[in-house]
Amino acid sequence: MSNLVNVPKNGSLSNVNSNVNFPNNSSWLDDIFNRDLSSVFTSNFNTGLSLPKVNIKETADAYIVEMAVPGLKKSDFKLDLDNQVLSISTEKKETHEQKEDNYTRKEFGYASFKRTFTLPETVDDEKITANYQDGILNIFLPKKEEAKQKPARSIKIS
Template identity: 80%
Template sequence: MSNLINVPKNGSLANTNSNVNFPSWLDDIFNRDLPSVFSSNFNTGITLPKVNIKETADAFKVEMAVPGLKKSDFQLDLDNQVLSISAESKNEDEKNEDNYTRMEFGYSSFKRTFTLPESVNEDEINANYQDGILSILLPKKEEARQKPPRTIEIS
């Protein structure tokens, strides 16, 4: 006698031989949907870098921790008050030795977008990348800058 198991399109296990008894819990495992961790975005290699945003009287300061990249890996775009920060990095490492070749490669990318407040002077935005930190300065328009407190004399 054969011990074949047919797996129909709906994924349930059908026993073709009445002498073969599979535990019911095994059938349940194959009939249930996989958890979302296995079905969507599993091991895509995409992570979003953490961002600190600080507002001062004159500007907004954005700092993004992105170590291991080069300045040329980044692209910053501004379109209709939306700032897009993206990076793409590819690396390949090939080692040829006596009887084998080892090749490792990697790819990573991300894209983050931020809607800027109308108070930002888009013409004066600048960015700097140093020691793994991407810093973006978003200066405020003159009319949006906080004025220092002052004392008003009573006449």
């Protein structure tokens, strides 16, 4: 939107339609409320923090959850199972302090996330295992025996 006013060659600033380039209240409010709000709210905030990406695979015997979370340690994770809801969370705080003769410099950082998944009733929750290696958290969710896919077989007709 341009706020420039065309000035006639005679130098006069009066114009019959002088507010052509100035938005009316209605269009101005429409512009505010119809724009992408996520860009408005994230423009001045840390946009580097996001939920980790997750792959979920199903095999005949289990479900496998792979979560990409590089830069963390195994001890940074907390896995909880409550009423068939698996919660994966982490919280990491860092503080750096540098003292010199005439100044002290402190920096701190904080990052956290929590992802929850409702598990199917076919998961044997007593046998769930997890490991963390090379920035990938792997969670193995074995199926109950009765839920495991049986191999195909031929049925003889009598």
